[in-house]
Amino acid sequence: MNNxxxxxxxxxxxxxxxxxxxxxxxxxxxxxxRAGESVxxxxxxxxxxxxxxxxxxxxxxxxxxxLIIGGRRVDGLxxxxxxxxxxxxxxxxxxxxxxxxxxTVAENIAxxxxxxxxxVDPADxxxxxxxxxxxxxxxxxxxxxxxxxxxxxxxxxxxMIKPRVLIADEPTGNLDRxxxxxxxxxxxxTVSEQGVALVLTTHNLALxxxxxxxxxxxxxxxxxx
Amino acid sequence: xxxxxxxxxxxxxRPVRTTLTAGGVALAVxxxxxxxxxxxxxxxxxxxxIEQLGFQVMVMAKGCPYxxxxxxxxxxxxxxxxxxxxxxxxxxxxxxxxxTPIFIGIAEKQGFALDGSPAASSFAILTGxxxxxxxxxxxxxxxxxxxxxxxxxxxxxxxxxxxxxxYEVAEYEQRKVGDTFYATxxxxxxxxxxxxxxxxxxxxxxxxxxxxxxxFLPLHVAQQxxxxxxxxxxxxxxxxxxxxxxxxxxxxxxLKIPEVQVVSLEQVKxxxxxxxxxxxxxxxxxxxIAILVAVIGVVNSILMSVHERTGEIGVLKAVGxxxxxxFRLVWFExxxxxxxxxxxxxxxxxxxxxxxDAALRAVLNIGVSQSLxxxxxxxxxxAILGAVILGLxxxxxxxxxxxxxxxxxxxxxxx
Numbered sequence: 001m002n003n004x005x006x007x008x009x010x011x012x013x014x015x016x017x018x019x020x021x022x023x024x025x026x027x028x029x030x031x032x033x034r035a036g037e038s039v040x041x042x043x044x045x046x047x048x049x050x051x052x053x054x055x056x057x058x059x060x061x062x063x064x065x066x067l068i069i070g071g072r073r074v075d076g077l078x079x080x081x082x083x084x085x086x087x088x089x090x091x092x093x094x095x096x097x098x099x100x101x102x103x104t105v106a107e108n109i110a111x112x113x114x115x116x117x118x119x120v121d122p123a124d125x126x127x128x129x130x131x132x133x134x135x136x137x138x139x140x141x142x143x144x145x146x147x148x149x150x151x152x153x154x155x156x157x158x159x160m161i162k163p164r165v166l167i168a169d170e171p172t173g174n175l176d177r178x179x180x181x182x183x184x185x186x187x188x189x190t191v192s193e194q195g196v197a198l199v200l201t202t203h204n205l206a207l208x209x210x211x212x213x214x215x216x217x218x219x220x221x222x223x224x225x
Numbered sequence: 226x227x228x229x230x231x232x233x234x235x236x237x238x239r240p241v242r243t244t245l246t247a248g249g250v251a252l253a254v255x256x257x258x259x260x261x262x263x264x265x266x267x268x269x270x271x272x273x274x275i276e277q278l279g280f281q282v283m284v285m286a287k288g289c290p291y292x293x294x295x296x297x298x299x300x301x302x303x304x305x306x307x308x309x310x311x312x313x314x315x316x317x318x319x320x321x322x323x324x325t326p327i328f329i330g331i332a333e334k335q336g337f338a339l340d341g342s343p344a345a346s347s348f349a350i351l352t353g354x355x356x357x358x359x360x361x362x363x364x365x366x367x368x369x370x371x372x373x374x375x376x377x378x379x380x381x382x383x384x385x386x387x388x389x390x391x392y393e394v395a396e397y398e399q400r401k402v403g404d405t406f407y408a409t410x411x412x413x414x415x416x417x418x419x420x421x422x423x424x425x426x427x428x429x430x431x432x433x434x435x436x437x438x439x440x441f442l443p444l445h446v447a448q449q450x451x452x453x454x455x456x457x458x459x460x461x462x463x464x465x466x467x468x469x470x471x472x473x474x475x476x477x478x479x480l481k482i483p484e485v486q487v488v489s490l491e492q493v494k495x496x497x498x499x500x501x502x503x504x505x506x507x508x509x510x511x512x513x514i515a516i517l518v519a520v521i522g523v524v525n526s527i528l529m530s531v532h533e534r535t536g537e538i539g540v541l542k543a544v545g546x547x548x549x550x551x552f553r554l555v556w557f558e559x560x561x562x563x564x565x566x567x568x569x570x571x572x573x574x575x576x577x578x579x580x581x582d583a584a585l586r587a588v589l590n591i592g593v594s595q596s597l598x599x600x601x602x603x604x605x606x607x608a609i610l611g612a613v614i615l616g617l618x619x620x621x622x623x624x625x626x627x628x629x630x631x632x633x634x635x636x637x638x639x640x
Contacts, residue, residue: 083545083546092543
């Protein structure tokens with residue numbers, strides 16, 4: 001593990017307009033994510049966890065504040081510019097897996113390479129399939145998989161581009177306890193073996209305790225580092 | 226995996242919708258190809274039929290050019306005549322290479338075709354010809370040989386009851402050399418029909434022209450039977466050099482004869498093409514509407530698909546797709562659905578060309594014997610290319626809409 005800071009957020013605000021009301025989803029958050037560490041973001045529903053995750057994964061830009069991802073300023077960028085930050089640097093895992101139903105497991109895993117314009121090396125796909133424990137499921141469609149297997153595919157898809165930061169929004173939220181544990185083990189293996197930074201949100205305190213750091217959010221603010 | 230395979234997989238997600246949309250495109254393309262084939266085939270058939278006439282210029286009594294056109298190709302119905310001495314005057318023209326006088330009359334046949342063919346009407350076109358000049362004009366006419374046809378010949382000098390039958394009329398009437406053919410003629414100025422028995426002295430080989438449906442007899446015999454001595458229906462002329470200037474000069478020289486018009490092949494072609502121009506315009510309008518409906522169907526289908534996959538498009542953006550790539554993906558889908566319709570639609574139109582030809586003949590009474598629908602590889606290529614271009618245009622809106630989706634909002638709306 002090295003201590004290179006991959007993500008730096010200072011005084012991050014994200015406000016939404018809901019009718020005449022301004023919703024302060026994030027209200028002055030500071031955060032640093034370093035290479036090879038796992039950071040867990042805890043908090044009740046509506047506390048701003050997903051909003052923060054969206055900012056850290058460059059899916060959204062802050063209303064104000066300074067956000068640097070992979071050495072590039074993100075605040076102030078338009079949506080079509082944010083994609084250049086995401087590509088090749090960030091891997092994203094969703095709570096609801098979001099696999100493409102018409103593609104096989106192997107094709108889902110290799111999908112990001114299509115958008116990066118990279119040729120798919122079957123050996124790379126096989127390596128990732130083995131890493132996520134789905135080598136025997138390469139030709140299956142998502143509807144033929146269990147929830148845990150689908151989440152493994154989603155993790156494989158995120159890992160395929162060899163990201164420097166893996167971001168997961170409640171990745172075990174739709175899984176039973178045992179499967180959730182297994183998925184978390186996979187995350188930890190990835191962090192330790194590949195030196196990838198992991199940022200995840202969860203309601204599961206037991207899993208949070210296994211992360212290097214835990215941040216607790218409430219009403220858009222970090223209340224416990 | 227490529228964008229094309231990914232796009233195709235997306236289309237297979239809703240097979241019924243994709244099939245119906247592609248079916249709409251196929252229908253529109255089939256109509257467009259058939260129309261294009263009709264335009265091409267009709268002009269070709271007109272040209273072919275007119276070339277089979279053997280002459281470039283026709284002199285006839287003044288009348289409407291449409292009648293002139295149908296007269297030449299089908300024999301016409303409301304026949305008008307010009308004096309035979311016009312032939313004597315015009316044949317002295319130094320620009321003429323060949324000239325032949327023709328008399329056309331309509332007779333009632335004794336019976337219908339033995340096989341009950343509806344194509345055999347109860348009337349026969351009797352064409353009186355001056356054999357030497359007629360054959361000089363149409364050197365390709367050959368008398369049929371073989372069992373029942375051997376010994377076939379043109380009329381003997383002075384014969385009054387001899388006929389030569391075109392290929393089709395002989396087939397319909399089941400007549401061979403030596404058979405008798407009965408026809409009833411109402412002479413000019415009389416109300417009393419008179420039946421005549423003719424001996425078939427020859428049957429022509431198939432020419433693919435109007436001659437196949439014609440019964441030929443000596444010119445002066447025809448004039449006498451119809452009680453129109455000294456009258457002709459048309460004078461066919463082949464000029465030594467045929468072009469617009471020569472034609473105008475020739476026309477100028479002979480318009481001095483009262484009640485005579487000089488009609489060129491080009492005029493006849495124009496008249497025949499304009500005869501079906503209205504029908505072609507209507508079919509073109511139907512094709513255009515079909516294409517518009519198909520395009521709207523494609524746009525609607527792809528828009529629905531984009532709407533259903535809003536969350537998925539957000540995910541694609543999250544995993545690295547930019548606007549241009551999402552646009553390209555949805556554009557490919559539009560293109561593929563158009564191709565999936567255009568290719569079978571074109572092939573169907575090509576395969577059904579004979580049916581289309583028969584349908585057009587049933588609707589339009591056109592006096593040409595060649596196929597009215599001519600579908601060429603170039604036409605099929607143009608149709609498929611046109612569908613691709615329409616697909617590109619049809620895809621702009623849904624593709625642009627998909628490309629402009631914001632990933633966070635898109636993913637949230639899909640959950």
